[in-house]
Amino acid sequence: SGNIATKFHESSPAFTKDGLTVYFTRNNFMDGKKGKDKEKNIRLKIYKATKLGENLWTNVVELPFNSDNYSVAHPALTPDGKRLYFSSDMPGTLGQSDLWYVDILGDTNYGSPVNLGVGINTEARENFPFISANNVLYFSTDGRAGLGGMDIFYTQLNDEGMPTDILTLGSPINSGKDDFGFIIDEERNLGFLSSNRDGASGSIGDDIYRVNRICEITINGLVTDIDTGELLPGSLVTVLDENNNPVTSMTVGRDAKYNFNLECDKQYTIRGTKDLYEPTEKIVSTPKESSILNIPLELKASDECPPNDLGCRLNLQPIYFDFDRFNIRPDAAIELAKILAAMREYPELIIHIESHTDSRGSDSYNELLSERRAQSTLAWLVDKGVSRERLSAKGYGEYRLINECSNGVQCTEVAHQLNRRSMFIIQN
Numbered sequence: 001s002g003n004i005a006t007k008f009h010e011s012s013p014a015f016t017k018d019g020l021t022v023y024f025t026r027n028n029f030m031d032g033k034k035g036k037d038k039e040k041n042i043r044l045k046i047y048k049a050t051k052l053g054e055n056l057w058t059n060v061v062e063l064p065f066n067s068d069n070y071s072v073a074h075p076a077l078t079p080d081g082k083r084l085y086f087s088s089d090m091p092g093t094l095g096q097s098d099l100w101y102v103d104i105l106g107d108t109n110y111g112s113p114v115n116l117g118v119g120i121n122t123e124a125r126e127n128f129p130f131i132s133a134n135n136v137l138y139f140s141t142d143g144r145a146g147l148g149g150m151d152i153f154y155t156q157l158n159d160e161g162m163p164t165d166i167l168t169l170g171s172p173i174n175s176g177k178d179d180f181g182f183i184i185d186e187e188r189n190l191g192f193l194s195s196n197r198d199g200a201s202g203s204i205g206d207d208i209y210r211v212n213r214i215c216e217i218t219i220n221g222l223v224t225d226i227d228t229g230e231l232l233p234g235s236l237v238t239v240l241d242e243n244n245n246p247v248t249s250m251t252v253g254r255d256a257k258y259n260f261n262l263e264c265d266k267q268y269t270i271r272g273t274k275d276l277y278e279p280t281e282k283i284v285s286t287p288k289e290s291s292i293l294n295i296p297l298e299l300k301a302s303d304e305c306p307p308n309d310l311g312c313r314l315n316l317q318p319i320y321f322d323f324d325r326f327n328i329r330p331d332a333a334i335e336l337a338k339i340l341a342a343m344r345e346y347p348e349l350i351i352h353i354e355s356h357t358d359s360r361g362s363d364s365y366n367e368l369l370s371e372r373r374a375q376s377t378l379a380w381l382v383d384k385g386v387s388r389e390r391l392s393a394k395g396y397g398e399y400r401l402i403n404e405c406s407n408g409v410q411c412t413e414v415a416h417q418l419n420r421r422s423m424f425i426i427q428n
Contacts, residue, residue: 004049004057008042012128012181014075014084020051023075023084028068030060035068044071046086065090065102065113076129076137083161085129085137088113095123099139101161120155120163128180133187134291137163140180144168148176152193156292164294165220165259173211182211186289189213215264217286219293223256223272226298231256232274237297240269258297264288272297310351310424314338319377319422328380332422336380339424343386350427353377353393356400358419359407363397370395377422392427 004010008027015022028035028043036042045066049057066072067090076085085101090113092098098121103111120126122143127150130138135157140150144166151174155163173179175197184191191211196204223235237258238249247268252258262268265288273279277299284295311319316339319332328336343349355374357366374393382388398406401419405411 004047004060012074014077016077016081021048022051022057023048023063023077025073025075028066030062037069043068044073046072046075046084061108064108064110071097074128076131078131078161079133079135084110085116085131087127087129094118094121095143096125097127099126099129099137116163120166125150128182130183131157132184134289136186136292138169138182138184140178140182142178147171147174149178149196150180152179152182156294165257165292167218167259167292178206184211184213186213189215189290213290215288215290217262217264217266217291217293218259219262219268219270219284219286219295220257220259221270221295221297223252223258223274223297223299225277226300232277232299235272235274235277235297235299238271238273240271242267244269262286264290270295270297272299274299276302278302308426310339310342310349310426314342316424328376333380336377340381340384340386343381343390348428350390351392352425352427353391354400354423354425355393355395356419356421356423357395357398358416359398359401359405359409360416361398367395367397370397373420373422 004024006026006029008029011025013022013024024047025044026047028045034042046063047060048063049060052058063072070088070090072086072088072090074087081104083101083103085099087097088100089097090100092115094115099116100113101116102113105111115121122141124141124143126139126141126143128140132138136154137157138152138154140152142150144151144153146168152169153166154169155166158164168174173182173193175195177195177197179193179195179197181194182191189212191213193209193211194206195209196206223232223237224230225232233252233254233256235252235256236249237252239247239260239262241247248260250258264286266286268284268286269281270284271279271281280297280299282295282297284293286293316335319335353374355370355377357370361369371394374395378391378393381391398419403415403418405415405419
């Protein structure tokens with residue numbers, strides 16, 4: 001019954017995919033009668049109509065969760081048409097008006113209204129929701145820090161249809177005035193919005209603006225401890241391109257959240273690092289359409305190095321010696337070069353070299369052999385230009401074995417080699 005167009009306001013239509021049903025906002029007016037609240041105000045309601053033929057809309061009915069005593073407005077359908085989002089100041093509202101939804105259970109049946117919660121609703125006004133084909137909720141609010149008046153924000157809805165991180169569309173979509181009623185066709189990158197920014201009537205009138213969107217990807221996430229789930233503030237998150245070149249980076253704050261705006265249809269590596277943690281990386285191929293991607297980074301605590309163990313801090317491979325020999329092997333020279341670089345970079349650094357043997361041979365011989373190994377290591381560094389005054393060395397024989405291969409124990413050559421090693425201890 002009734003027609004859509006009346007002498008009162010009709011606005012913010014939401015059409016089903018087949019184009020045969022429309023939900024829209026109208027002042028509380030039906031069948032020639034005005035409805036008013038206790039203060040004689042005419043509130044807003046959501047109505048539904050169906051299409052008959054080419055141009056005729058009929059069977060206009062109001063939705064069952066409307067009321068004369070509060071407003072229900074600005075319907076927005078999900079891509080599957082099974083849920084209707086809207087704005088209202090109905091009981092349970094947190095601010096002046098909140099965002100809500102109802103499930104559509106049939107032609108005339110709806111679930112109970114559900115408030116989207118404190119994560120999105122503020123003490124001010126949240127209005128004009130719109131759900132894109134990618135399940136992104138766009139809305140306007142004057143309850144968040146923005147450019148002025150009502151600004152347009154967006155959030156990727158999760159699998160339950162609830163908001164995640166709230167982000168602003170920023171300039172030039174938002175202005176110093178009121179910006180609202182944003183809709184977008186993501187496939188065509190074409191959108192529209194209403195605003196009272198310096199239009200034909202200036203700030204006293206609203207005009208419609210066209211938006212051509214540049215494809216953009218938002219990547220965000222939390223940095224946490226993989227074992228405890230604790231947040232890791234102070235972590236460094238770096239974005240690398242497909243050639244492993246740094247693109248951008250940030251150090252996360254107390255909330256351990258990171259956020260980057262990147263390009264569509266690209267491959268990136270998201271790397272997380274923090275002192276005393278092993279670095280982690282995730283490779284991300286961004287889609288061809290603007291999207292919000294949540295990429296959590298979970299870091300695993302590394303074994304903490306003793307404060308004076310230079311080899312551990314430089315992540316050295318062990319300095320091994322051949323059986324009964326004290327010459328510097330080629331693989332050992334590669335690792336000693338790292339010690340040399342540290343000594344050159346930190347001229348105040350003083351280190352003590354410890355050398356150890358395996359258990360084969362007499363105790364006294366092993367003491368002598370380890371001493372020769374220690375002095376051989378020291379001599380290699382001195383030959384490369386390190387001052388002798390910055391170095392000391394001592395052999396400890398077989399008295400500090402790191403495994404069970406003591407006298408009389410049968411062990412493999414590999415196991416014995418683990419005991420034939422040098423260590424570098426920071427003295428200052």
